[in-house]
Amino acid sequence: MTLRDSMLATLLTALALTAMPWLVSDFALALTLTCLMYAGLAVSWAMFCGATNYLSLATAAFFGMGAYVTAWGAEGLPYGVAVLIGGLVAAAIAGLVGAAVLHLRGAYFAVITFGLGELVRHAITYYEKAYAGTVGRVISEPPDSVTIYHTVLLLAALAVITALAVRSSRLGLALRGIGSDEERARTLGVNTRRAKIAAFSLSAFFAGALGAAMAMRWTYIDPLTVFNPFIGFQTVLIAMVGGAQTIIGPVASAVLFSLLTEFLRLQFPYLFLILLGLLLILLVLYLPGGLASLLVRWRWRKSGA
């Protein structure tokens, strides 16, 4: 594919996605929205975790924080501003938490980031019960579904563009160095602490903004829904199955996952989680490099022929 071809393809995809609300049924649009949400989450997760080999389970925490910014600000804040603030709050908290725990690695980091979601969830539940006298929140005047769709589309596109920009930047090089050998990267002049905090915080921005955008879609939110650890796990799985070192991998895998989940749920309502689990195990066993490695293999074969 030449540069012109790929630019044309990108433009057409963008157009098609933008026009989607007027082209397809409500069901298909809802499905597309889920695809876009997970594409945005998985790409932004991979932006930090894919390059550095960190395993963060904090996606649900940032997503939920964004959702609550929307819920609390629903009366006073315009939708766009709420989404922006949702992202910024998540990024700021990621920066603070990152400064405290990014020196940890492996299982320790995973457990702490998982705990962060639980901590925030319980803190908000307590606060709502004690001071607001409520468990969940209803968003009384949500924007129409087309606006929400376009917001999520914009965020997913921004996540992809940011991931591309990071990958070709010095920050991206630093992150790859950290993933490969952090101490070696330090001896070559990388302030690894700063690079990690910056990237972790940047990736949290998208999770927060997507949470803020999606809260409007759900109209009723409570801590259990928006801090659902499943969101975090699903994001990690999508990114890993797609190939966390790449950008196209998580996007493709987000689409595949969302469609597959929906299909299995409709066809095998009782078996779908079992089937999904089985499929995952097979993928991890036989395609450890993710879906993106298929593309590499295919290209390699084509050039070799």
Place this chain on the structure above:
Amino acid sequence: MREALLSAQGVTVHFGGLVAVDGVDLEVHAGEMVGVIGPNGAGKTTFFHTLSGVLVPTAGRIAVAGDDLTGKSAHIYAAHGVARTFQTPRVFKEMSAVDNVRFGLEFAGRTRQHAHDAFDDPFAILDFLGLAAVASVPAGGLTPSRQRLLEIGMALGARPRVLLLDEVASGLTHAEVEKTAQLIRRVRDELGLAVIWIEHAVRVLMSYVERVAVLHQGAKIADGDPRSVARDPAVVEAYLGEEGDTQRMAA
């Protein structure tokens, strides 16, 4: 007297009850090439870790170009122009050889200029090391001896003022050692670097450096020109039983 480019004073490292490095002083000036030798377990590599900021010494002081860097992180040392290699090559395996060299240029070497422009280009550095042909090969796929050379390239990419070499000659054939040593000397001459070179194989080192320091059980027992150090009774004593290296040194 000129100010030393790198100065270590009373550097001491304790690991639990074990004293790995014991009050070592070392001053190295620009353009100097100093060898550090010592029997296995003498604390050479641990001492290097402190000089590059990888390890904070238990006691002592380390200054680079007059700036006290004691207790600072490794990237501060790198920013001050201290670059090093590791005994077991630690290249970025998934990155191409040229990206490995570019890494230092993008970070530690970003703010400094070399005296010699040829080293501003990662391809030129690879060419200098004879690795031009494998520039786009992932570093993990290179032979161990090429990874060792690439380690030197990574350090040169950081535009160093002080180059710390940790056993770059080990595992190389005699011809390769000769070539590597000439490379290092050439870099030193062209860029006016201070080079500190650790080697377990004493004979190799003695013929290339102008000054040699000897570590024994963590302490420095000799420091001077290779000939007189080789005759030093304390050094002979330290090396007794060590594969007869001293006889060859004195010869």
